[in-house]
Amino acid sequence: MANNTSQEGSPQLKPDTSEETPPPLPPRPENLTFLAGSGRPQSSAGSVKGTQRGSLRPSLLQSKATTALSLEGSGQYTHGETISGSSTPSRQPSLANIGYNYMRSASDVDDTASIRSAVPPSESGVGDVESLLGDVVTERDQTAFESVASVRQDPGLFEETLFGDAAELEKEFETELDEIDELKTDGSNQESVMKAWRSKLKHYLILSSAGKPIYSRHGDDHLITNYIGIIQTIISFYNSADDPLRSFTAGDARFAILSRGYLNLVAISRLHESFSELRAQLEALYMQILSTLTLPNMERMFSSRPSTDLRRPLQGTESLLSALADGFTRGSPSTLLSALECLKLRKAHRNAINNTLLKCRTPSLLYGLIVANGRLVSVVRPKKHSLHPGDLHLVFNMLFEAGGVKAGGGENWIPLCLPGFNNTGYLYMYVSFLSASRDGVEVEERRTADGKGEGEVAIIFISANKEGFFELRQMRNDLIEQMSKNGSLDHILESVSQGRSSCTDILPGTVLRHFLYKSRSNVQYCMSSYDPFFSTPFSRRRLLSIYGDLHAQLHSRPVRLKIHYTTSTSYVALAWSSPVFELYCVAPASTSRAALAQAATALVNWAKRSEERLFLIGGAVF
Amino acid sequence: MADSGAGSAPKPSSSVKLVLLGEAAVGKSSLVMRFVNNDFQENKEPTIGAAFLTQKCTLPTRTIKFEIWDTAGQERFASLAPMYYRNAQAALVVYDITKASSLTKAQHWVAELQRQASPGIVIALVGNKADLANPSSGTDEEGAEPPAAPPSGPTDTDAPADADGAGVPADGEDASAPPSGADSDDGADGDDAAADARKVPMRTAKAYADEEGLLFFETSAKTGANVAAVFTAIANAIPETSLKGSRGGVGGQTSLGAGRGQEGDRVNLTGRAGDMGAKEGCAC
Numbered sequence: 001m002a003n004n005t006s007q008e009g010s011p012q013l014k015p016d017t018s019e020e021t022p023p024p025l026p027p028r029p030e031n032l033t034f035l036a037g038s039g040r041p042q043s044s045a046g047s048v049k050g051t052q053r054g055s056l057r058p059s060l061l062q063s064k065a066t067t068a069l070s071l072e073g074s075g076q077y078t079h080g081e082t083i084s085g086s087s088t089p090s091r092q093p094s095l096a097n098i099g100y101n102y103m104r105s106a107s108d109v110d111d112t113a114s115i116r117s118a119v120p121p122s123e124s125g126v127g128d129v130e131s132l133l134g135d136v137v138t139e140r141d142q143t144a145f146e147s148v149a150s151v152r153q154d155p156g157l158f159e160e161t162l163f164g165d166a167a168e169l170e171k172e173f174e175t176e177l178d179e180i181d182e183l184k185t186d187g188s189n190q191e192s193v194m195k196a197w198r199s200k201l202k203h204y205l206i207l208s209s210a211g212k213p214i215y216s217r218h219g220d221d222h223l224i225t226n227y228i229g230i231i232q233t234i235i236s237f238y239n240s241a242d243d244p245l246r247s248f249t250a251g252d253a254r255f256a257i258l259s260r261g262y263l264n265l266v267a268i269s270r271l272h273e274s275f276s277e278l279r280a281q282l283e284a285l286y287m288q289i290l291s292t293l294t295l296p297n298m299e300r301m302f303s304s305r306p307s308t309d310l311r312r313p314l315q316g317t318e319s320l321l322s323a324l325a326d327g328f329t330r331g332s333p334s335t336l337l338s339a340l341e342c343l344k345l346r347k348a349h350r351n352a353i354n355n356t357l358l359k360c361r362t363p364s365l366l367y368g369l370i371v372a373n374g375r376l377v378s379v380v381r382p383k384k385h386s387l388h389p390g391d392l393h394l395v396f397n398m399l400f401e402a403g404g405v406k407a408g409g410g411e412n413w414i415p416l417c418l419p420g421f422n423n424t425g426y427l428y429m430y431v432s433f434l435s436a437s438r439d440g441v442e443v444e445e446r447r448t449a450d451g452k453g454e455g456e457v458a459i460i461f462i463s464a465n466k467e468g469f470f471e472l473r474q475m476r477n478d479l480i481e482q483m484s485k486n487g488s489l490d491h492i493l494e495s496v497s498q499g500r501s502s503c504t505d506i507l508p509g510t511v512l513r514h515f516l517y518k519s520r521s522n523v524q525y526c527m528s529s530y531d532p533f534f535s536t537p538f539s540r541r542r543l544l545s546i547y548g549d550l551h552a553q554l555h556s557r558p559v560r561l562k563i564h565y566t567t568s569t570s571y572v573a574l575a576w577s578s579p580v581f582e583l584y585c586v587a588p589a590s591t592s593r594a595a596l597a598q599a600a601t602a603l604v605n606w607a608k609r610s611e612e613r614l615f616l617i618g619g620a621v622f
Numbered sequence: 623m624a625d626s627g628a629g630s631a632p633k634p635s636s637s638v639k640l641v642l643l644g645e646a647a648v649g650k651s652s653l654v655m656r657f658v659n660n661d662f663q664e665n666k667e668p669t670i671g672a673a674f675l676t677q678k679c680t681l682p683t684r685t686i687k688f689e690i691w692d693t694a695g696q697e698r699f700a701s702l703a704p705m706y707y708r709n710a711q712a713a714l715v716v717y718d719i720t721k722a723s724s725l726t727k728a729q730h731w732v733a734e735l736q737r738q739a740s741p742g743i744v745i746a747l748v749g750n751k752a753d754l755a756n757p758s759s760g761t762d763e764e765g766a767e768p769p770a771a772p773p774s775g776p777t778d779t780d781a782p783a784d785a786d787g788a789g790v791p792a793d794g795e796d797a798s799a800p801p802s803g804a805d806s807d808d809g810a811d812g813d814d815a816a817a818d819a820r821k822v823p824m825r826t827a828k829a830y831a832d833e834e835g836l837l838f839f840e841t842s843a844k845t846g847a848n849v850a851a852v853f854t855a856i857a858n859a860i861p862e863t864s865l866k867g868s869r870g871g872v873g874g875q876t877s878l879g880a881g882r883g884q885e886g887d888r889v890n891l892t893g894r895a896g897d898m899g900a901k902e903g904c905a906c
Contacts (some may be wrong), residue, residue: 415671
């Protein structure tokens with residue numbers, strides 16, 4: 001598939017040369033019961049069987065690891081982790097490509113042919129719809145062969161699908177975020193509902209350690225009860241052996257499990273995200289729950305009654321969880337990099353805003369933020385407290401993705417816990433949206449209720465004082481007045497309307513199509529605009545998958561790479577990590593390695609030069 | 623939201639602090655959005671914490687500026703409610719006419735307000751989602767008028783006032799007919815009853831409201847029916863004495879003495895508010 005160049009990297013990295021000459025595949029097992037089941041209900045029984053099989057772990061482990069080793073070095077980690085449930089972070093079996101799913105479906109239909117030769121993905125991806133949880137039924141060995149097969153096929157596939165067509169998957173992705181119909185009481189639509197549920201590429205389930213459902217992205221209780229039961233059985237099986245299950249693969253679906261206190265969170269993905277990525281997403285969902293309840297509250301509920309139904313106290317926050325989940329499904333650079341994006345502003349302009357914030361500050365204020373379209377403009381904070389990116393991500397999600405707060409109009413006073421700051425208590429958040437009307441001087445409060453618009457600026461003040469609303473409201477009025485007067489508001493709105501720059505705006509003539517640049521010390525990132533090359537949601541998703549894979553390659557233990565270079569016939573990608581920054585970028589396949597390296601260097605130099613524009617350094621501190 | 627009184631001679635203006643309480647998903651935010659923006663959103667996401675909005679309401683003799691606290695209905699926010707109803711001069715306690723438990727919750731709120739809020743607080747009990755009810759269902763179970771007349775009185779007359787004053791869309795006027803007790807022309811109860819989602823008879827809620835001395839309305843935030851009427855009625859029901867200050871706190875204090883005595887008044891206010899609403903409407 002790809003060339004891994006690890007400059008100063010470690011030699012332990014598995015040689016990828018094996019891929020050049022793939023060894024012959026072992027014969028396919030006879031018992032191809034895979035996908036034979038036409039009716040889904042049996043999947044529950046099948047999965048329980050799968051769990052029992054878990055008791056044979058030692059022997060399984062051996063057999064599968066051996067298989068993986070002999071065929072594909074990089075698959076080794078995945079399977080090793082899969083089976084042992086050890087704490088090794090996941091390794092991508094190869095370059096993460098979404099076409100993987102596609103391949104699977106082809107091989108489902110037409111088994112041996114697609115494994116042995118690089119058959120381009122056909123249109124007959126019948127298995128796609130069927131394959132999410134149904135694969136739990138399949139023989140484990142089967143699964144191993146399947147994934148090995150697809151790994152081996154990656155390169156060819158990638159060419160076809162990266163920027164080319166993957167119509168089937170794209171179609172699925174288009175409807176991914178649609179709601180599933182409710183199950184009718186007479187069960188007349190059961191089949192279609194189940195089918196819709198299974199066709200989702202991504203599922204998130206949250207359950208209590210007692211096995212009570214808490215949240216599911218798709219499907220209501222009736223629909224997911226069986227699956228919750230299965231998952232619970234599997235998780236508790238491993239827990240009872242004191243060897244908590246962290247992840248496993250079933251067919252083309254990856255399952256990541258995060259156990260936190262009384263909660264088990266499960267992500268199921270057919271988007272080929274790495275396990276560490278999935279777990280980071282689950283961590284964010286867990287933070288959202290803490291943000292609603294606080295840790296001590298939740299622990300009290302469960303310790304007094306382990307069978308507590310957490311949906312009741314969480315009532316009304318489903319939309320926040322779903323907004324987070326959908327953000328992950330669409331692809332979230334912020335979660336991938338654990339960093340925030342900042343609005344690009346001239347240093348002098350940003351300083352002016354910082355100073356205005358400091359000037360208007362009232363005693364109750366803990367943190368003050370100005371955020372434009374989910375991008376940080378300025379922060380005012382006490383010297384001894386910084387802000388946790390995860391916390392801010394939750395706040396941004398609530399305000400800019402979930403839309404409930406914004407749509408209500410008016411000003412808001414929201415009690416919330418910022419778990420990264422302090423997971424034991426509530427803070428109070430004052431929120432006011434400004435409309436992005438460009439008349440500047442008179443900035444009207446948002447009165448309209450149009451869902452998501454561009455250019456929304458939110459004033460966010462966080463206080464520990466429950467009664468601080470009117471004080472902070474006054475501060476906001478002062479702030480807006482000052483910022484209108486000194487032109488800061490105009491600067492913000494102007495930058496918002498300009499949007500992100502494209503790569504060629506930044507570096508004329510560059511070969512780069514897109515990049516992500518994270519400043520480690522500021523825990524912020526900047527990126528180029530998605531347009532014109534990644535303007536559809538699906539192309540963004542794929543881009544983020546490439547980044548996800550690069551990120552996993554850089555950060556996977558035991559090897560830590562400095563530079564990771566990947567090629568396919570349709571693109572080349574580079575990940576570059578230094579103590580100061582992380583850079584991820586892609587360019588067309590025709591780009592030579594030297595040209596890419598040169599472009600990346602130029603970009604890093606640009607970022608260094610523009611650091612104070614791109615990032616909020618320190619913010620206003622009091 | 624336009625202050626239609628601005629053109630004429632300045633009227634005395636005062637602020638009224640109003641709080642909305644009620645079970646989750648009964649339509650508190652939708653009522654406010656209808657009142658403030660004359661807008662409606664299907665499947666609105668739940669309010670988190672509380673939202674603060676303002677809206678002016680012009681009466682013939684004065685302008686009332688409502689400072690509205692729209693609170694979240696979820697159980698976990700209940701402990702924060704005192705912060706919002708403390709010093710409030712008016713409260714809208716909202717229930718969903720298609721959900722019986724929401725009236726019970728509303729009654730709890732009323733009891734809490736009577737126990738702990740400013741004694742002079744004007745409380746309106748509002749049954750929302752009236753558009754989901756069969757037109758005749760509000761009154762059919764009692765079969766006749768006498769007890770139901772007061773609520774339907776203001777409703778009948780207010781609906782046009784809404785439409786004129788608040789610019790409710792044309793269909794708003796049609797749709798405002800249902801809760802107005804237009805049972806007379808709608809003899810065929812039988813077949814309509816099948817589609818009726820109403821679970822709380824208007825009579826039950828009305829009887830409770832009368833007993834407790836509350837204003838009572840059935841509204842539809844979706845069609846706009848009766849929404850402005852509620853706020854107008856509240857504006858009219860706020861005693862002059864409590865309007866001297868512009869902040870709720872002051873008002874709450876001044877009305878302290880009169881508080882107990884008003885228990886009796888409130889029942890009368892219901893009727894009177896209706897009359898006034900009919901004549902004036904809310905010009906916002």
